[in-house]
Amino acid sequence: MGRIEALMGNPARDQCPGEILDMQALVSVRYYSFDGLLHEGRILVDRRLALDISTVFAAIERERFPVMSAIPVADARIGWSDDVSMALNNSSGFNYRPITGGGTKVSAHALGQAIDINPLLNPYVSPAGVVSPPGAVRDVSRPGTILENSFLVKLFDEFGWEWGGRWTDRVDWHHFEKRL
Numbered sequence: 381m382g383r384i385e386a387l388m389g390n391p392a393r394d395q396c397p398g399e400i401l402d403m404q405a406l407v408s409v410r411y412y413s414f415d416g417l418l419h420e421g422r423i424l425v426d427r428r429l430a431l432d433i434s435t436v437f438a439a440i441e442r443e444r445f446p447v448m449s450a451i452p453v454a455d456a457r458i459g460w461s462d463d464v465s466m467a468l469n470n471s472s473g474f475n476y477r478p479i480t481g482g483g484t485k486v487s488a489h490a491l492g493q494a495i496d497i498n499p500l501l502n503p504y505v506s507p508a509g510v511v512s513p514p515g516a517v518r519d520v521s522r523p524g525t526i527l528e529n530s531f532l533v534k535l536f537d538e539f540g541w542e543w544g545g546r547w548t549d550r551v552d553w554h555h556f557e558k559r560l
């Protein structure tokens with residue numbers, strides 16, 4: 381899938397300003413998945429964050445931190461649905477959509493300034509305790525779980541990204557963002 385295809389078919393595309401679409405870069409990444417094999421995927425992000433994402437995934441590959449998949453959400457299997465992407469444990473960046481849990485604040489994903497990693501292993505928990513994706517359980521002993529003292533969090537910290545795992549009103553273990 382090329383950059384143009386990765387931006388196609390978004391039902392909310394008409395509401396997305398052209399300058400945001402123009403800013404998105406498709407970053408090729410490699411990672412070991414849960415089958416133990418090296419895979420290639422793609423993450424759509426604000427091009428000013430492309431180097432951060434490349435560097436993070438180079439570390440993910442080197443450390444053999446397992447990532448399920450990195451399929452752009454424009455893929456027919458996902459169809460721009462964050463629910464489907466999360467249920468597949470898929471890692472992704474740009475998606476023009478409202479913030480998880482409703483509200484009017486636009487998600488950093490809508491700007492391509494956020495990435496979700498292994499959401500099924502690192503769920504979002506709302507202030508009311510509702511878990512997304514449904515049925516997801518965080519088990520710190522499982523490979524692919526994002527931990528406070530991990531190379532992954534340290535690297536994102538170094539690059540000035542914010543980790544949803546440290547939020548206090550709600551917690552979003554799979555989410556990293558860097559608003560520019």
Ligand SMILES: [Zn+2]
Nearest residue numbers: 494495496555
């Ligand atoms: Zn997210």
